Amino acid sequence: MSQFSSAVQETIDRIRADVSRLHSELTRYELVVWTGGNVSGRVPGEELFVIKPSGVSYDELAPDNMILCTLDGRAVPGSPGSDRSPSSDTAAHAYVYEHMAHVGGVVHTHSTYATAWAARGEEIPCHITGMADEFGGPIPVGPFAIIGDDSIGRGIVATLDGHRSKAVLMQNHGVFTIGKDAKDAVKAAVMCEDVARTTHIARQGGDLIPLPQDKIDALFDRYQNVYGQRGGAAEGESK
Numbered sequence: 001m002s003q004f005s006s007a008v009q010e011t012i013d014r015i016r017a018d019v020s021r022l023h024s025e026l027t028r029y030e031l032v033v034w035t036g037g038n039v040s041g042r043v044p045g046e047e048l049f050v051i052k053p054s055g056v057s058y059d060e061l062a063p064d065n066m067i068l069c070t071l072d073g074r075a076v077p078g079s080p081g082s083d084r085s086p087s088s089d090t091a092a093h094a095y096v097y098e099h100m101a102h103v104g105g106v107v108h109t110h111s112t113y114a115t116a117w118a119a120r121g122e123e124i125p126c127h128i129t130g131m132a133d134e135f136g137g138p139i140p141v142g143p144f145a146i147i148g149d150d151s152i153g154r155g156i157v158a159t160l161d162g163h164r165s166k167a168v169l170m171q172n173h174g175v176f177t178i179g180k181d182a183k184d185a186v187k188a189a190v191m192c193e194d195v196a197r198t199t200h201i202a203r204q205g206g207d208l209i210p211l212p213q214d215k216i217d218a219l220f221d222r223y224q225n226v227y228g229q230r231g232g233a234a235e236g237e238s239k
């Protein structure tokens with residue numbers, strides 16, 4: 001029998017299904033190789049989130065082997081999947097949920113072009129309208145931090161708190177993205193790789209043409225507040 005009320009259990013089951021399914025977007029958009037990368041989703045209204053097990057093939061990921069964790073990064077004993085170790089980035093995801101209340105999803109990848117910018121410790125400058133739309137400016141670099149404790153999480157929060165960007169390039173490591181939910185964070189990871197690749201290729205051909213700040217601001221505002229179908233039906237249906 002579940003240790004949660006039926007309403008909370010229903011929400012947990014929905015987030016398990018979402019997080020499990022969203023991992024297939026990372027492979028679809030070729031943002032990860034082998035077992036690299038991870039997606040997590042907060043359980044709304046609870047001090048809980050769901051994340052993938054560590055080092056398990058993407059083909060084997062399923063709602064029941066996603067791991068339910070508390071905000072200190074520990075698996076909830078007795079919950080489905082808790083017999084396995086959670087993602088090695090669980091502490092980083094937990095730190096973000098603990099310190100950024102508006103965040104409902106976190107994604108990590110080593111996507112090729114974005115990680116190349118991270119390896120140089122160079123922020124991606126904002127020279128294309130699609131980047132202004134999604135990120136509202138440059139994608140910043142976060143500190144180099146070793147996996148194993150909350151150092152990566154602290155670096156993500158210190159870099160993204162108060163920043164428009166939903167993506168950070170953790171130096172010498174890779175991309176972490178945040179979103180209002182797991183799907184939104186996956187979208188930011190897809191867009192981050194796209195702008196990293198385009199900006200890299202553009203730079204090979206010559207100087208980049210500056211995009212004025214007032215135009216970046218206007219594009220960001222339109223995309224965030226006007227673009228698409230207001231009311232959310234179409235976006236929700238495309239899950």
Ligand SMILES: O=C(CO)[C@@H](O)[C@H](O)COP(=O)(O)O
Nearest residue numbers: 035036037038054055087088
């Ligand atoms: O970045 C790293 C390791 O440096 C990890 O994020 C791996 O990319 C995926 O680890 P698991 O989620 O499978 O533990």
